[in-house]
Amino acid sequence: MFFVTVRDHIMIAHSLAGTVFGPAQRMHGATYVVDAEFRSPALDADNIVIDIGLATRALGEALAPLAYRNLDDLPQFAGQVTTTEFLARHIHGELAKRLAGAFTGTLKVTLLESHVAAAGYEAPL
Amino acid sequence: MFFVTVRDHIMIAHSLAGTVFGPAQRMHGATYVVDAEFRSPALDADNIVIDIGLATRALGEALAPLAYRNLDDLPQFAGQVTTTEFLARHIHGELAKRLAGAFTGTLKVTLLESHVAAAGYEAPL
Amino acid sequence: MFFVTVRDHIMIAHSLAGTVFGPAQRMHGATYVVDAEFRSPALDADNIVIDIGLATRALGEALAPLAYRNLDDLPQFAGQVTTTEFLARHIHGELAKRLAGAFTGTLKVTLLESHVAAAGYEAPL
């Protein structure tokens, strides 16, 4: 199994509804350093898993609608608790849309939210 | 597959019996930066894999009996070589006890022991 | 010159008024990983620059009023643009209040806001 990882980041505001979130129920924010890892059993004719330029652009495009936003205001998240896990799956879905046809394999999206916490989502594309 | 990771650390002394360990047979020590990664195929009603506060507390409790200790003196490790791999499984077991009922899925425990070495243990909970 | 550094973090929301901030004029947020470095020309009788437990608690207390908050709503920041530089000086001032008498020397506060950007403030205490 081969894999390639690219990294980007977003800075967002949101609030998390639910008593389990304690003080994070208040409006606050996060920097998410986002890793997209592409896994494939074979290399193509160029000896690559995926064009790293394409992967980087797709990640940038997937993140752009969230960048410098209050997620509580975005229609695509209405009625949703925008946890780190949830956002990882959302970004995974956005990457899937952009890379359909260009990549077949497994995609793992990891959001590093501080030096002591991270979350992510992994599924075939 | 979703996942969440939390991080904590311990500073311990120990000696490793066995010629394979070379100079590490002597009394020495380590800082272990400990990552606990929880993996689950689904999110709960709060859009989370596990309550990150609960995970952090459980990790702290699993590590507390080892913190600032000489592992050679601890009865729970009598007759054992406390390698990084062994300690990862031990911490995994302690987390399993504390989180039984609260989390179903796979738990991966990684101990970073320097900027050039790490070890860990991964198994379903 | 001796020095000791401790690390903690906060997750906040804010908006930055001023055209120079571009999209960051919108409500968004950040994780700030905060390093407090204490510098002193001499060690005390315990061979330390500062009690690391005291430094860690003081940093936690300095950050607590900001944690999981929208900085735009906090009275102590009314009329201020809460840039990373500004927040570093604010945290520096809060640490100075808490550590007056306990530490004499230079304090450097660094806020890491992503994998590609940081800011800070440094001054004698």
Next chain:
Amino acid sequence: MFFVTVRDHIMIAHSLAGTVFGPAQRMHGATYVVDAEFRSPALDADNIVIDIGLATRALGEALAPLAYRNLDDLPQFAGQVTTTEFLARHIHGELAKRLAGAFTGTLKVTLLESHVAAAGYEAPL
């Protein structure tokens, strides 16, 4: 499943033939920080996955022929595009040769090429 990781690095020059590589078609270079992760379902009598000294030496030996080299000049890579993915599999193969008999399990080789990109290869040994 247990695992152990060791880290080393190389600094190499190469050029990547193929329009997909854009400016990287030119002679350039890279620092690859190389992680070798050994995974095994069981520990041996010494409570280890693999002798970490042996793993570190094997990684150093696998990397030595590439260190401070222009990969375009090396006969073992003639006619090959030496992408990060390709090099990860090459190093995997070199480690396999050196550790045959000493380790049974899965080996994952990761090459970190910058703060925003990595690639690797994983397969049973």
Next chain:
Amino acid sequence: MFFVTVRDHIMIAHSLAGTVFGPAQRMHGATYVVDAEFRSPALDADNIVIDIGLATRALGEALAPLAYRNLDDLPQFAGQVTTTEFLARHIHGELAKRLAGAFTGTLKVTLLESHVAAAGYEAPL
């Protein structure tokens, strides 16, 4: 004293003439992760040391002529040994040209060349 740091990177080939460089006399290469730290005693009316967008663009422009290049072929480095220290000063000079008028203070340029080595240059702008 306030400071702001931005990060970018380049991947280059070069050879280092001089017996002190041992195997690095051969054609090889490096990834340099480049940090530019701007230090100033005061904030401007926007509560910043420097517009972080401007700093990031200036760093990108200073690095662009080196990116994916064999430094041995570049006329601006003819007759020079392109050590990490030398390159740090070169990038410092390029940033100085681009930011003259926009920033007054001290600029520190650090090039991280692996997980175990770095070099840099620091001087007033």
Next chain:
Amino acid sequence: MFFVTVRDHIMIAHSLAGTVFGPAQRMHGATYVVDAEFRSPALDADNIVIDIGLATRALGEALAPLAYRNLDDLPQFAGQVTTTEFLARHIHGELAKRLAGAFTGTLKVTLLESHVAAAGYEAPL
């Protein structure tokens, strides 16, 4: 001002006498990732601050007597509390002895003891 940094590490046991150390009064241990930064106002004829091979060997030699040791048993530390600050100055002194004649400038030694704490010592050589 130019600078070069090299990194190595040690794993040691010790206990810290003094009530200020709380649980660290017990026998425990640490991994210290050690950075030695050499600062000089000028480059030599090879465009370097110091031969990085020499610096790396000197750091390795300075650390070797401490590696895999219980510092409480070492005669050179008898009657001393081996705090991180104290050890940084000790390593500084050992490097000074080894590099007298080969380097003139300022040396900064930093010991990273976990992901949340570090200490060091800086002085002219």
